[in-house]
Amino acid sequence: MTLKIALLPGDGVGPEVLAQAVKCLKAVEETFNQHFIFKEAPVGAIAIEKTGTPLPDATLTLCKESDAVLFGAIGDPKYDNDPDAKVRPEQGLLQLRKELGLFANIRPVLSHPTLLDKSPLKKKVINGTDFVIYRELTGGIYFGEKKLNPEGTVASDLCEYSENEISRIAHLAFKAAKGRKKKLTLVDKANVLESSRLWRKVVTKIGESYPEVALDFLFVDNAAMQIILNPKQFDVILTENMFGDIISDEGSVIGGSIGLLASASVGEENALFEPIHGSYPQAKGKDIANPIASILSVAMLLEHFGLAEEAWAVKKAVDKSLKKGIVTPDLNENSQYGTNQVGDFIAHNIVDIEDDFRMNDENIDLGKSTII
Ligand SMILES: NC(=O)C1=CN([C@@H]2O[C@H](COP(=O)(O)OP(=O)(O)OC[C@H]3O[C@@H](n4cnc5c(N)ncnc54)[C@H](O)[C@@H]3O)[C@@H](O)[C@H]2O)C=CC1
Ligand SMILES: CC(C)CC(=O)C(=O)O
Ligand SMILES: [Mg+2]
The missing domain is CATH 3.40.718.10 (Isopropylmalate Dehydrogenase)
Known part of the structure; x- marks a missing residue:
């Protein structure tokens, strides 16, 4: 399958977590012989700086012409702390949801057995x-x-x-x-x-x-x-x-962390996938943001397009990282692993389970398919 995927990294930790999601999609491409065409565009505060608007026309056009949008996060303290700002990063995301007709936002909430003491x-x-x-x-x-x-x-x-x-x-x-x-x-x-x-x-x-x-x-x-x-x-x-x-x-x-919660936003014609968290500006550039919400958003994207085995392989790799403790500091304050290393580990562990496809009884703990 060939899918055109618009990448909208946005602000704060958005680009960092989205980069890990893209690593995982590239691993899926290689392992499962799928083809993803990525095109990146600005949104949010970064787009305001570049163009004066949080959702430039070219970004919206790219999203409309793509099969799916993978979104990082938007938002910047510069605007959060200025109640008089007329143009704000969040307007870009709201307008995008409206323009793409994304009326349903699906947010799975799960407890993972290895993280029970993190809550x-x-x-x-x-x-x-x-x-x-x-x-x-x-x-x-x-x-x-x-x-x-x-x-x-x-x-x-x-x-x-x-x-x-x-x-x-x-x-x-x-x-x-x-x-x-x-x-x-x-x-x-x-x-x-x-x-x-x-x-x-x-x-x-x-x-x-x-x-x-x-x-x-x-x-x-x-x-x-x-x-x-x-x-x-x-x-x-x-x-x-x-x-x-x-x-x-x-x-x-x-x-145990908002850095784990993924979402799918769907409408009649378009679909967008993003973590539920925001731009977490305090963590920008520190390589500490949890990329799993963004990576599980990739799993939701794959499910949305009927790529169930691929989605399962992504979830299984996430499950492995959690069980092995390859996690960012939000899940273990003594962790030696950063955003990039967790992303690398998960992408590296996306393997073909074609002949071993036991979606219903495989012992992983990230729930069943959530996209209908
Ligand atoms: N979808 C989006 O792009 C959203 C954007 N925002 C924007 O983000 C900016 C910051 O908003 P906040 O209220 O601080 O919410 P936030 O979700 O960015 O951060 C709140 C707290 O959640 C934790 N957190 C968030 N993401 C994390 C990650 N990947 N790994 C580990 N911990 C994580 C941190 O402890 C952080 O202090 C604002 O400008 C806001 O408007 C807020 C929510 C959603
Ligand atoms: C711009 C906000 C409405 C984003 C947000 O908090 C969310 O969708 O969870
Ligand atoms: Mg929110």
């Missing part, structure tokens, strides 16, 4: 956690009308959802639940928000078409508590944009 949560609470968050990605408060009065003393952001925006991701989430533990939890704030009440109504109706899936509801404040009190109760969590953003960072505490 501040009790082992018995997190052991066996395996859920996936379906976060709506192109609507809600991040995209609603923004207002600031002329005096700069009153501001608002509108949270708006249409039935169609809710139903298209709800169908994806129900289908995912059907293939997993058959449970879907809608996280909302329907006791307060009109938009959440629409979510409940639409999701309840769609649930009738998926009778094998048990549907339940949680208010987001309670969900934030339940995710760390009893994460094993969850299978598929469906939620709106901002709630999904927040609870997925919270969920990363279960795994």
